[in-house]
Amino acid sequence: MSIDVYVPRDASALSLGAAGVARAIEAEARARRAPVRLIRNGSRGLYWLEPMVEVALPRGRWAYGPVKPQDVPSLFDADFLQGGAHPLSQGPTEEIPYLKSQQRLTSARVGVIEPTSVADYVAHGGYLGLQRALAMTQAEIVQAVLDSGLRGRGGAAFPTGIKWKTVLDQPAAQKYVTCNADEGDSGTFSDRMLMEGDPLALIEGMTIAGVAVGATQGYIYLRVEYPHAYAALNDALNAARQANYLGRDIMGSGRHFELEVRLGAGAYICGEETSMLESLEGKRGEIRVRPPLPAIKGLFGQPTVVNNVVTLASIPIILARGAQFYRDFGTGKSRGTLPLQLAGNVRRGGLVERAFGLSLRELLYDYGGGSASGRPIRAVQVGGPLGAYIPASQFDVAIDYEALSGIGALLGHGGVVVFDDTVDMAQMARYAMEFCAIESCGKCTPCRIGSTRGVEVIDRIIGGVERERNLVLLEDLCETMLQGSLCGLGGMTPFPVQSILKHFREDFHAGTRH
């Protein structure tokens, strides 16, 4: 009997040499005539241990990491196929504290299963949600999603059930379900991990959405920077089609749903839902003025569900385990779990899925282990390039939508980027404006022009030119962009800048630090 050995094919694991490790294990197994069956899984999200190799033992999976190709002979020498002792041994995977203390609902299968195998997916609880949904009325499915308290995980946190109900209530011959997989925020990778590690969860979630609102066609709008996810999604779509979980007459239910992946082309703004719809139609990704809402007039003018990857991938478990099960996680109006992503200058970066309510400090120190550089953490940016920078004095804030908004920050898509005390916050403020200038779609003036003026004003402040006057001007400009922009890009770019003015103002007075 062969022994299952897992080596991730997750893009980040590959970026650290997982492909070479997989080749080395295969070669070594051949040379030693060891009965190894190599499985390429997603990542568990313990990125400081990647490439992490797991061996399936009768008593559970055993982890070794971080493994380099040159470590492989010594792993065989140590009898790692039987869980043998080795300096890289991490013990039973599920007992690694970082993982053990998590509450993985949406990402439960990521890193566990063979990503594009329908059989493995079903063996781990997959397609139970769809099965339940097919036995319910459309209104019942929508009600379950409403009752779960699920809010959009892309960043806007709008109640998913309300969106779905709006689409369901529209009389239209053609409706669409679209997935926003344009995960452009720096510090975020949970969508990518899910699409690479458990793509069928997204496909199942979208199929349930299609059944719920009466849509027969779906699109996944995927950013072009994610070629590994593109391949995994297309493989999974084919596998789902062959198993009759997708296409015509799904599981003999008489329902139809087709799904296609469309690639973006490197525009951050296309993560804004109306811009994404324009791009899906093959146009410039210029945002649309709302109303009408996409739920009423969306893709090709038809009622359209637009949800993020994590949102849609959370649907199967809500249907499979019931709304109440999901709702019981979390706090206040932030129900369920959120896959947080720990990134930047942090010792143990990775995916941390927990119920809402964990404190930022626990995330940074208990999970993250402090900065990678060993220096004090000075600031963290939560929620991507449009999120506020949070100073160390506020690290006790709870990670939920309301608590973060209470300190003038936002949760966004759950990305947390850590900076140590060498960071020049005036430069980060400049970058926020510069990024907006690069990525603005150009439709509205406060964003298109304001961001460029913002860079210039900050350059003058840093250069010491009429510093106090220009600081007033910068605050005024932030207010104009905030109030006058058509969408979140121009309207939220001021958030990081204002947070720096508030908490790290001294950096504007220091001149350019080196």
Add this chain to the structure above:
Amino acid sequence: MLRIVAEHKSRPGPLIEILHGVQASLGYVPAGAVPVIAAGLNLSRAEVHGVVTFYHFFRDHPVGRHVVRLCQAESCQAMGAAALTAHAKRRLGIEFHETSADGAFTLEPVYCLGNCACSPALMIDGDLMGRVTPQDFDDMVTAGSRT
């Protein structure tokens, strides 16, 4: 080009798919492609040109044998992306959007590759690299110069 247009034109909203097809086969979208695509889709040349120029990913000029995209976003900045970028430009003797003299490398900025727990990151062609040191960069250049 006509083949790529014909392949996609009956699909809904095909223009970006077609541009991806053209760039995948030629490495860029030449100016001459614009009227051909416009005619095939019954769009104006301005509309097609507008889409090509809107998206950072599409290029209207040829590139080197390898395209290296260096992440410039916050997470990578927190891990020394600025120094790595300066090193890369020095090593190749070029600025962003330029191609090295031997025709091997084109350097481009990118804003997030989703590899933020392994910053700084870059992508060479379709391959992702994480925790990239200047030495890693030089090794990549040495290997890529020969292929």
